[in-house]
Amino acid sequence: xxxxxxxLIWKRKSRNMMLxxxxxxxxxxxxAIAAFGLRYWQLYQLPTGHAWRNQWSVAIRPAQDxxxxxxxxxxxxxxxxxxxxVESVAFSKFGTYEMSRSTEEYTLPDGSQxxxxxGISVSDDYFKTMEMTPASGHWFSKADDGGDVTPVVINxxxxxxxxPGKEAVGQLYITQTRGKSTPERFRVAAVVEQFRSHGExxxxxxxxxxxxxxxxxxxxxxxxxxxxxxxxxxxxxxRLNAKLKQVRSDxxxxxxxxxxxxxxMLRMQxxxxxxxGVIAAFLLVMVAFGLFGVLWQNTTQRIPEIGxxxxxxxxxxxxxxxxxxxxxxxxxxxxxxALVLLxxxxxxxxxxxxxxxxxxxxxxxxxxxxxxxxxxxCSLYPGWRAARxxxxxxxxxx
Amino acid sequence: xxxxxxxxAWKVFMRRKLFTAINLLCIVLTLVVLMVITALLxxxxxxxxxxxxxxxxxxxxxxxxxxxxxxAMRRGTLGYKLIKxxxxxxxxxxLVSITSSVPSTVSVYQDSQVSSLDMRLTDAEYWKILDFTxxxxxxxxxxxxxQGRMVAVLNESTARKLFPGQPYLGQKFSANGQIxxxxxxxxxxxxxxxxxxxxxxISAQPSSDYKNNLFGQFGALMxxxxxxxxxxxxxxxxxxxxxxxxxxxxxxxxxxxxxxxxLQLFSRMLLSSEEEDGSVGKLVAxxxxxxxxxxALPALNLINLNVGRIxxxxxxxxxxxxxxxxxxxxxxxxxxxxxxxxxxxxxxGLVLAAGVLWWLENSGLIPYLRVHLNLAVFGYGLxxxxxxxxxxxxxxxxxxxxxxxxxxxxxxx
Numbered sequence: 001x002x003x004x005x006x007x008l009i010w011k012r013k014s015r016n017m018m019l020x021x022x023x024x025x026x027x028x029x030x031x032a033i034a035a036f037g038l039r040y041w042q043l044y045q046l047p048t049g050h051a052w053r054n055q056w057s058v059a060i061r062p063a064q065d066x067x068x069x070x071x072x073x074x075x076x077x078x079x080x081x082x083x084x085x086v087e088s089v090a091f092s093k094f095g096t097y098e099m100s101r102s103t104e105e106y107t108l109p110d111g112s113q114x115x116x117x118x119g120i121s122v123s124d125d126y127f128k129t130m131e132m133t134p135a136s137g138h139w140f141s142k143a144d145d146g147g148d149v150t151p152v153v154i155n156x157x158x159x160x161x162x163x164p165g166k167e168a169v170g171q172l173y174i175t176q177t178r179g180k181s182t183p184e185r186f187r188v189a190a191v192v193e194q195f196r197s198h199g200e201x202x203x204x205x206x207x208x209x210x211x212x213x214x215x216x217x218x219x220x221x222x223x224x225x226x227x228x229x230x231x232x233x234x235x236x237x238x239r240l241n242a243k244l245k246q247v248r249s250d251x252x253x254x255x256x257x258x259x260x261x262x263x264x265m266l267r268m269q270x271x272x273x274x275x276x277g278v279i280a281a282f283l284l285v286m287v288a289f290g291l292f293g294v295l296w297q298n299t300t301q302r303i304p305e306i307g308x309x310x311x312x313x314x315x316x317x318x319x320x321x322x323x324x325x326x327x328x329x330x331x332x333x334x335x336x337x338a339l340v341l342l343x344x345x346x347x348x349x350x351x352x353x354x355x356x357x358x359x360x361x362x363x364x365x366x367x368x369x370x371x372x373x374x375x376x377x378c379s380l381y382p383g384w385r386a387a388r389x390x391x392x393x394x395x396x397x398x
Numbered sequence: 399x400x401x402x403x404x405x406x407a408w409k410v411f412m413r414r415k416l417f418t419a420i421n422l423l424c425i426v427l428t429l430v431v432l433m434v435i436t437a438l439l440x441x442x443x444x445x446x447x448x449x450x451x452x453x454x455x456x457x458x459x460x461x462x463x464x465x466x467x468x469x470a471m472r473r474g475t476l477g478y479k480l481i482k483x484x485x486x487x488x489x490x491x492x493l494v495s496i497t498s499s500v501p502s503t504v505s506v507y508q509d510s511q512v513s514s515l516d517m518r519l520t521d522a523e524y525w526k527i528l529d530f531t532x533x534x535x536x537x538x539x540x541x542x543x544x545q546g547r548m549v550a551v552l553n554e555s556t557a558r559k560l561f562p563g564q565p566y567l568g569q570k571f572s573a574n575g576q577i578x579x580x581x582x583x584x585x586x587x588x589x590x591x592x593x594x595x596x597x598x599x600i601s602a603q604p605s606s607d608y609k610n611n612l613f614g615q616f617g618a619l620m621x622x623x624x625x626x627x628x629x630x631x632x633x634x635x636x637x638x639x640x641x642x643x644x645x646x647x648x649x650x651x652x653x654x655x656x657x658x659x660x661l662q663l664f665s666r667m668l669l670s671s672e673e674e675d676g677s678v679g680k681l682v683a684x685x686x687x688x689x690x691x692x693x694a695l696p697a698l699n700l701i702n703l704n705v706g707r708i709x710x711x712x713x714x715x716x717x718x719x720x721x722x723x724x725x726x727x728x729x730x731x732x733x734x735x736x737x738x739x740x741x742x743x744x745x746x747g748l749v750l751a752a753g754v755l756w757w758l759e760n761s762g763l764i765p766y767l768r769v770h771l772n773l774a775v776f777g778y779g780l781x782x783x784x785x786x787x788x789x790x791x792x793x794x795x796x797x798x799x800x801x802x803x804x805x806x807x808x809x810x811x
Contacts, residue, residue, distance in 0.1 A: 015705060018698065021698060022695065064607055064608070241575070249575060252504070255505060283696070286428065289420050290424060290699030292420070297417075
């Protein structure tokens with residue numbers, strides 16, 4: 001039966017080739033959106049490593065660069081802790097759920113293992129404020145004051161890369177300077193399972209949180225993170241702003257709740273998926289119409305052939321099955337070719353971890369079912385129309 | 399002859415109404431998507447209305463500083479001093495405006511509500527280069543900027559949001575801890591330079607330190623007196639960049655900046671280009687390739703549908719061939735038929751695209767969006783339609799013309 005169907009398809013190869021090409025392209029489009037969506041779903045399941053429900057962030061927007069002055073930060077902190085709603089205050093170079101990102105090159109002390117690592121410098125209270133828990137080690141604190149090695153908290157991914165099979169806590173690494181200047185040295189104080197500053201849809205990267213001490217170093221902190229008492233109303237923002245203005249009236253403060261920042265971040269990251277989805281939906285509707293039209297034409301042309309089969313004793317059901325099976329076979333062929341092309345992506349690893357095997361397999365399954373469903377739906381009516389004809393009608397059809 | 403082709407085409411379309419309808423639907427869907435994209439691009443890069451003088455002015459939001467001996471490079475927004483000292487005196491520029499490169503977000507606190515709004519600092523020239531539609535009151539003038547008056551112009555949506563049911567002019571509100579008085583209300587605008595919710599004089603800041611910085615948060619608009627003078631202005635800007643002196647010559651000593659049209663600016667940002675024209679060619683080629691890629695699937699679809707129809711017409715083709723029609727004539731006929739169908743689809747598509755744009759404007763997906771459908775958009779729409787028609791018509795036509803007249807006449811193709 002299968003051989004027979006294949007033979008029939010091969011007889012009409014030039015027409016079927018164009019049809020296969022169309023199905024192939026449609027499969028690629030569906031695959032792309034399925035893989036994109038599945039990867040987002042996968043990322044959404046991963047922990048971000050920090051809390052957002054009761055956290056607020058204040059971005060400092062000065063007219064010009066601010067000096068890293070310990071007294072200013074101290075008075076900011078004391079003023080904020082005066083407010084009964086505020087439970088904890090921390091400073092950082094920039095905040096979470098912001099588009100900002102800062103990366104630098106680091107190596108092990110012996111110069112091996114060059115790595116580009118994302119980082120945010122944070123003050124001692126950051127971990128308490130963001131409700132983080134260490135997987136191993138202890139957060140840095142006042143006890144680390146004065147050392148020439150900067151204590152740092154790193155994520156599991158970085159720990160496994162730099163120190164595989166070893167206990168990462170206590171290990172050292174340095175900035176990559178290529179021997180031009182003295183590198184800055186870092187000592188791992190603690191390891192966290194996960195830290196993704198852009199939130200739920202961020203790809204896991206190597207991440208480090210080095211210690212920031214107000215007044216030490218040249219760069220100042222431009223973000224304040226607050227942990228508030230649960231249930232603090234949004235109207236608190238006005239009092240918070242007034243309090244901050246009391247400390248430095250010439251700075252502007254941009255206050256956002258982390259839940260708002262998170263919502264707008266998620267919305268923004270969803271935009272490409274939505275645009276792709278709309279375009280894919282358009283294309284699929286078109287392919288469905290086209291497939292339907294082509295199959296209709298095909299069956300109309302093949303009515304004499306169908307009549308002959310009926311006359312030789314094939315039941316209406318057999319004809320029906322033949323039309324649908326031919327179409328499904330054609331789709332399978334097109335998708336196999338597409339898969340041969342697509343499998344190169346995870347094999348060569350051009351998309352890295354974004355297109356891992358799990359995503360690839362699920363996306364294949366999902367998009368194959370979409371195409372099969374489409375083929376089935378489009379061949380149902382033409383198939384039924386062909387099967388309905390009585391042998392006499394079909395044989396005389398002009 | 400041409401009339402005959404048209405008549406045949408019409409007869410063919412009407413004979414199989416369902417297929418014509420399916421064909422048309424595919425064409426319309428494709429063209430609507432492409433036309434909406436084209437209209438949005440046209441509206442962004444060659445706007446009419448508030449930034450209608452775009453063919454006379456160039457914009458700059460970025461200066462690139464580097465050092466001949468060091469690897470360090472800085473790309474960032476401009477400072478007031480840089481514009482004041484080097485761009486204001488440009489000989490080919492009629493007006494030079496200093497304004498925020500990107501409006502900054504401010505919180506406006508009222509009794510019970512907090513509004514997050516985008517505020518733009520402007521000088522008086524800004525209002526002469528851009529043609530805002532003033533609904534009430536007046537815009538910011540040179541006197542306001544000189545005196546550092548705490549005044550503000552709002553757009554309609556913001557005025558309605560902050561002071562519902564009250565007269566807008568003369569109202570006071572607090573932003574960034576400063577009290578501003580509303581002096582004017584303008585129409586909502588969504589354009590590169592015009593976008594903002596609140597406009598205030600550049601001098602209405604807590605301190606005047608901004609005046610001394612080469613790097614800051616500003617951008618410049620430079621307008622020539624005629625569109626013809628624009629190339630000279632752009633050349634002059636590139637020349638002026640070579641004369642910039644830094645406060646600390648050990649940090650930076652080489653400067654590059656460009657006066658860009660909107661398209662150039664966009665492609666410069668996207669491609670990090672240092673070319674004088676911002677590598678616009680690459681960007682446009684990229685857009686065209688993407689559009690052709692998007693057309694590939696619908697075109698293939700149409701090819702499949704059209705090839706099927708040839709078989710039905712093999713008798714007609716056989717007769718024409720037997721009477722001496724050349725393959726070329728037959729190809730021309732079928733492509734023409736296809737283009738005709740595409741033109742009908744294009745006309746429907748244009749109407750639907752206008753509907754989609756109208757929906758997009760009212761849905762609030764992009765705030766303050768107003769797309770003006772002009773002749774250029776119509777022209778691009780026509781071009782896209784023709785490209786699509788030819789793309790999807792040539793292969794079936796070529797296949798049809800190759801039919802052997804003997805077989806074709808028998809109807810056994």
